[in-house]
Amino acid sequence: MTTSPPAGPATPGIGTRTLVFALVREDGTVDAGELYAVAEALGMTDQQVRLCLKRLVAEGRFTQEGRGRKARLLATADPTGAVAPDVEYVRHAYRQDRGLAPWDGVWHLFAFAVPETARQARDALRDALLHLGAAPLQGGLYVSANAIGDIVEAHARHLGILASLTRLTSRDLRVGEERDPARLAALLWPLDSIAERHEALAALATDRTARLSAPGRLNGTERLTYAMELAASFTAAMEPDPLLPPELLPQPWPGTRARALAAECWDALGGEDPDDAAGRPRLFRLYDEALTGPAPADPQTQPQPQPQPR
CATH class of the missing domain: 1.10.10.10 (Winged helix-like DNA-binding domain superfamily/Winged helix DNA-binding domain)
Incomplete structure (x- = not known):
């Protein structure tokens, strides 16, 4: 025992x-x-x-x-749940970690003025922008370092308020007198709290990987419990992360280390019984695709974060 x-x-x-x-x-x-x-x-x-x-x-x-x-x-449907990864979003994070998604220096800005009669659509568009990692600059004006314009436009079109949406790009963003990109990122996004979530993920992944490599075989319940904990912690770290380009983040960035440790832990969790893949939760396959799936062949192609209900 x-x-x-x-x-x-x-x-x-x-x-x-x-x-x-x-x-x-x-x-x-x-x-x-x-x-x-x-x-x-x-x-x-x-x-x-x-x-x-x-x-x-x-x-x-x-x-x-x-x-x-x-x-x-x-x-009766596909109820994967709140701990399932958005595969392309996670792949993009790992591409950033490997230096395959460099920032082009372009800020993407979105402005909208939607009347109170369409308040529900206005709120939905705001929530979509925040979910995609955009930060508010002032009332009705948001900025992102990622090229999420087509996704935002699709949301606005679906909500029936595309005519109220203005898109523009700039290489010269200033807030007050601040124009340095890295300092702007620290001003606009809560990097400290995001980093704390990644540190928590790193601690959990390190602990669970050590347990998985310790002498003695874990039973199926223990392995599934570790998988659920890792998936929940990974979601908690990634959900508020705008996936800013590394050029805008403090270095070393905790998210890079946390994702590497999470991938190592997930590999350890999924590697013991390869012949029993059909009997495992589909969550294993989804995380395997997200963490170790093939990246796009063109290094200049940057898959962007996709909106996913959480």
């Missing part, structure tokens, strides 16, 4: 619903016994799980065969 090490770094909270979604296998099923075991390891009660499953079935998101821990759930 292997003695577990101390709890280690804290992990972001994982909701019961998110856990269910994250444990969906490639065939669209969830093994209830596996679900209850991982939920218990994460500090959830059986009652929490039962109530969550009842709601998900009532909503039509899953059908259920059997009862209790012997039940089998079948997803």
Whole structure:
């Protein structure tokens, strides 16, 4: 019997619903016994799980065969969940880390003045800009260091307010008297809090990789629990990260180290049973594609962050 090490770094909270979604296998099923075991390891009660499953079935998101821990759930759609990676967004981050997405020095600006009668659309466009990593300069004016213009325009078109959107680019952005790009980035984005999230991811990934390489084989529940914790921590670090080009960030940047450690940990988590890929949650494949999938052949091609509901 292997003695577990101390709890280690804290992990972001994982909701019961998110856990269910994250444990969906490639065939669209969830093994209830596996679900209850991982939920218990994460500090959830059986009652929490039962109530969550009842709601998900009532909503039509899953059908259920059997009862209790012997039940089998079948997803009726693609409920990958909040810890699934946006593959192209993550690939872009790793391309930046490898120096394959240099900044061209261009700032991308977006301005809009939407009347109060279209407040819902205005708020949705603002949220899309923030989700894509743009920072507010002043009321109705946002800036990004990434070329997200086509995505923003598509959102505005879908919302019916494209006529209210103005796009422009500049190599000479000033806020007050500040015009240095790196100092502007520090002024416009909360880099300290973003760095703290990456440091937390780095600590968790380091701890879990050490456990995975320690003598003694971890059981399936422990490996799945580590995977859920790593995925949640990775999402918590990446979600608020605007993926600023390295030229605009303090060096060394904690995000680069954290993503490298996360990739190492994910490789250790997924590499023990290659013949059992079909029985693992599809989350493993999605992270494998995001972290180790092929990068575009042209180094000048920079895949941009894509909006994804979280």
